[in-house]
Each structure stands twice: as structure tokens, then as C-alpha cells.
Amino acid sequence: MKPITRFEHEKLNIGQEGFTKQHWDAFVKYNELHNNQFFDVLYNGIRFNQYVGIIQVGNFAVEINPKADKYDSTEKWQDVLLPMLKACGRIKAKSADAANLKKQNLNLLEVYFEYYLREIDLLIHSGLVKKYRKETSNVKALKGKLDFAGNIRHNLVHKERFYTSHQVYDVNHKIHQILNVALEIVDKFSSNSRINDVCKRVRMSFPEVAKINVNEQILNGIVLDRKTAPYERALELAKFIILNYSPDIKGGNQKMIALLFDMNQLWEEYVYVKLRKEIHSENSEFNGYTIQAQHSKGFWGNNSLQPDIVLKKGDETYVIDTKWKIPGNSASVEDLRQMYAYARFWNAEKVMLLYPGDREHSGFRAYKNREHDAILHECMMGFVSVLNKEAAITNNKLNQNIAIQVLNMITPD
16 A cells, blocks of 8 residues: 655645545544644645644555645655654664665655564564563462462362462563554554565564553553663654554544654754754864753743753854744744744844745844843844755755754854
């Protein structure tokens, strides 16, 4: 099954490319469960917003790709989401793995399934961890604590048995039960024949464990120790798969799974990761800078201010707020006021609104109200291209110089 493709803010109407009324019903119910944040519901379709990723109902899937500029060609923006997720650590892949996935032409959902199955396979070959657990059952030898009432109830005839509460040391513990739930979801939704085969093989090698209902509280309650530390990545992927699965949403009795990412958050994270890497890299001209993400300060009562990125060098402070949108000739009044508040609270001379795109930056312009300010506050509308203009030559669609371009814009010569 190959997903149909849409971009941010595009529409999908009932009757287009296999999208039925039953699919529409499932999409609407899923959206309602998540405060209607993922898309806008139309009379006979839906309009996607800033959330990108993949949604699958039964055998029907829609892949939503990022596209900062609606006037740009769609070919430019295809295959951009996966490299951004990898750069942000949302998908941890070696370069060889990335090349293999590209050859296999997997969609985003299948990529996560692929990595999850690899992690489980690695754990199986390394040896699954056993844990002690309490069990109450009939045994042929007295061990643990005898349950007198249960023994009378179960063994009135079978005097040779004992109904006891005792400890068992095996692989049937909560971690493996959670991993098994995610394996079942992968088995339900994987339509790629090779991933199907791998999933069947992994499930055959995985031990039989008790079936449990998993929720976010159970997932967050798992604490790893020295023995279970190798399970960290597998549990991280299992949690992601389980929490994005919606077994109770039915559109013609079809189950639904969605992996969706807010491009506003992803853009902010991507810029921060690139800046941090450049600042901490050897022989960088920006080694003297420090960087903080989501640095919060109290504002009024329980309210706080929290810019996306704060750069410092000595006594100088620079604030960057990322915006995944294409503005008009000027930034919105709300954004400019927000940046002024950041400048005042962080004593920053220079603040920048950072947008995706190829436009020329506005240059720093001073806020006019200076009589109450000890220092001059200046704001810039900065633009940086997400895409690599030489992608056809380098085979890399993302701009690899984004950090240097941003730092050169906001910091002095």
C-alpha cells in the first residue's frame, strides 16, 4: 500500500484518491479526541494545517509533507520530513541505515516500524532480561506462602497440589508486555511485505507474555536500571507507536494510527540542534557562544516568557524566535510585541524572528520607545532556506549551512 501525498494546508475531499466517507468519519473522530488540532473539518473533506506525518485507517494512508512556501514546487519539498526528524534525533539512524531506507522507499510509518523491529531483534539476540514477579497459582511442591482459602477452594480433591503465592523469575514482566503490545500494532498496520516477514519472525522469537492494557501512565511509570538500560530505545519507540494508535476509533470497523508532528515545534527544534552543533564543533568561529532552548522567566503571576533560543557571548545576549510561516512585508504586531518583551526581560540588544525562505533579511531596526530603556533594542526579520539549492548535485535536500547563516545574521562581524 502506497500512501497518497498531501502538503501542509492542502485539502483532501471525499472521493479523491480512495478517500471515503468512512475514512472521513475516522479522521474526524480522531481529530475530536485531540482537541481538533490536527486539521480543519470541511463539509466533504478535511484541510490539513501545520501538522505533518502520516495517518493510516485500515489500508488507507495519507502522508502529509512540510512545505513552507505554497508557491514552491512540490518536488522540492518531497522527502524533507524524514531528514529533519533524523537531525532532531526523533529517528536515530546511522548513515548506512538511512541509505538502505531510501532504497526501500518506506513511508514514515514503516520507517518507525523498521527501527522498532530492529531494536527488538537486537534485544532478543542479546538475551532478554528476566525479572522476579509475584504469582498466585497451583503448584505441585509447596513454595512461597500458602493461600489457605484458595487452597481449600481449588484443591479440596487434589491434595497433592498447593495453592500458593510465590515468586517467579522469568521474562513475563511489564517491560516485555509493553513491547509485545507495540509488536501487535506493527503486525496490524505493516503493509510492506518485507516488514511483514520481519515482524512475523520477531514475534515468533519473542516470548509469550501476559496481555495488558497500556496507557500513558503505565508507560511513564517504567524505570530502567543497569540491567534494563539496553531497553531504552525500544521502549521509546514502543511508547511512540502505542500512544499514536487509536483502537477505539472505528470507520467501518477499521483501526487507526497516526504519527503527526507540529512543524512549528520541529522547525524550532531543528534550528536549535543545528546551532548547538555548530557552536560546539571544533574550530568553529562561534565557539565562544552558549545556547539555551526554551529558557523561561517569570512574567506576571504564574505566567512566564519563554523564547525559543537564547544565545550568549560574554555580556551580549541574542534572542531568536522561530516561526514556521511566510510573513507579509512586515512581521505581525503580536510577534513584534513578543520580541520586545523578550528583549526587555533578557536585556538583549538584538532579537530576531526567524522564518523559512529565501527572502532578504530586513536588517536590524530599533524599537522607537527608548526613554525607558537602558539599552537599545533592535529586531530583525531573518530568513534562512530550509532546502539545499544544490540538492541535485549533493543528493541532500536540507541546507547544511543553516546554522552559520543564522549566526552570521544575528551576531556582529
